Amino acid sequence: MDNSGMFVGLDIGTTSIKVIVAENVKGQMNVIGVGNERSEGLSRGVIVDIDKAVEAIKSAVRQAEEKASIQIQNVVVGIPANMLSMEPCNGMITIDEQAREITDQDVQSVALSALTQNLPPEREVIDLQAEEFVVDGFDGIKDPRSMVGVRLEMRGMLFTGAKTIIHNTRKAVEQAGLSIETMLVSPLAQGKTVMSDGEQDFGTILIDLGGGESTAAVIHDHRLKYTYTDDEGGAYITRDISVVLNTSLDNAEKIKRDYGYADSLQASDDNEFPVEVVGQSQPTQISERYLAEIVEARVGQIFSNLKQHLDSINALKLPGGIVLTGGVAALPGIADLAADTFGVTVRTYIPDQMGLRHPSFVQVLSLVTYRGQMSEIDLLVKSAANSTGDIQFNANESQFESSNQSNKRRTASNRDREQQPKKSKKKRGQGIKSFFSDFFD
DSSP states (O other): OOOOEEEEEEEEOSSEEEEEEEEEETTEEEEEEEEEEEOOSEETTEESOHHHHHHHHHHHHHHHHHHHTSOOOEEEEEEOSTTOEEEEEEEEEEOSSTTEEOOHHHHHHHHHHHTOSOOOTTEEEEEEEEEEEEETTEEEESOOTTOEESEEEEEEEEEEEEHHHHHHHHHHHHHTTOEEEEEEEHHHHHHHHHSOHHHHHHOEEEEEEOSSOEEEEEEETTEEEEEEEESOOHHHHHHHHHHHHTOOHHHHHHHHHHHOOSOGGGSOSSOEEEEOOTTOSSOEEEEHHHHHHHHHHHHHHHHHHHHHHHHHTTGGGSTTOEEEESGGGGSTTHHHHHHHHHOSOEEEOOOOSTTOOSGGGHHHHHHHHHHHHOOHHHHHHHHHHTOSSOEEEETTTTEEEEOOSOOOSOEEEEOOOOOOOOOOOOOOSTTHHHHIIIIIO
16 A cells, blocks of 8 residues: 555653654655654653643644644654553454455454453553454455455454543643544554564564653564553653752753763763752762763663563563663663663664654654554554444545444454464574463463
8 A cells, every 4th residue: 555645743752742744655754844842741651731731732743834834733643551451352244245345344344343342431442453354264364355255354452541641642632733643552653663574573672761751562473562661761860860969950951961871881980071069159070970870770770670570471582682762762871781681682773864863753753654654454443443433434545534324234243352372483592482372372
């Protein structure tokens, strides 16, 4: 599918709100506008003051509009991994006419049937992804359209989140005068963007080191299998510097960006810089090594917390190692510190687009990249998660139009939650076989 068109990504982060306007031309994503504004009204990746968040979103959008010379109306929004839940779901429908070709409407109907399961009142559907379709018992089908069959089944993965998080995000975006084209699970979009095909296949860990929180996500067999969010992020590092050096938070943030090292072994005792200390008329000279020890203590604690949870599921035995993203990942020496802590290969992903060569832009860039790569089947299935009625799909314009007509097609829900067995991968050292058995099968 040629998803040529304009896409706008909106990353509502704890420390900054970023907007990217990108044009996807035959698979090539060209960024034509960027907005970056300091966040207000957010805590640990979650909107806690809608009015303040709205003003910050508006400011970031205006910046992107001026640079791209367009008026932004629709945005692709990322939902963080806070309280994210993933569970397999199955759906089945019987085709009305015997032995006729399967259509777009049939795909939408079977996706809707996969959603006929009771959710707790505090949770809401974020996304629905099809892993395979089954036509009259023949499985492993990625696109069943134009095939002939009597019974159509879909096996997929349902992503749900806390209703409060989703509601506050949607409300803030709407009050900013924007419409949400689609919501994406941020770790999934990032993993699909920063990892190679082999890394997604054999298994890799993505660690997003943000300002308000740090998230670990496991991608294996091209699927998001696990997420964990630690409440500590770059803001904690800034606060530590402020407390230890007795300087303001603004000064601490600037010092961290200009002189900070994540690995104290790479910092120098000889290189010093001035620090404005509260209550003193003259700045105090501080060495890079001393600052690095402050930074390393907090980053090391974040890594230790993540390692504990990743060890509990044997994820560190995956052959792909770790990919670091997020603003904190820009600290010099952080990949070496991570490699020492986790005991696996580690690399930092930095976008190669001009003006975006900083790991803090990975998330917003991944939103537009992932959206631009979505196929017609992806969009058809996803539309079911965002609608309670029929949705007509225009393949030429890649748009969905709601219909008030009730679904007259017979649907049946398959409530079997048992996961289908996965194909085993190549071994990497001792214990990998049990890892696939315990965690992925």
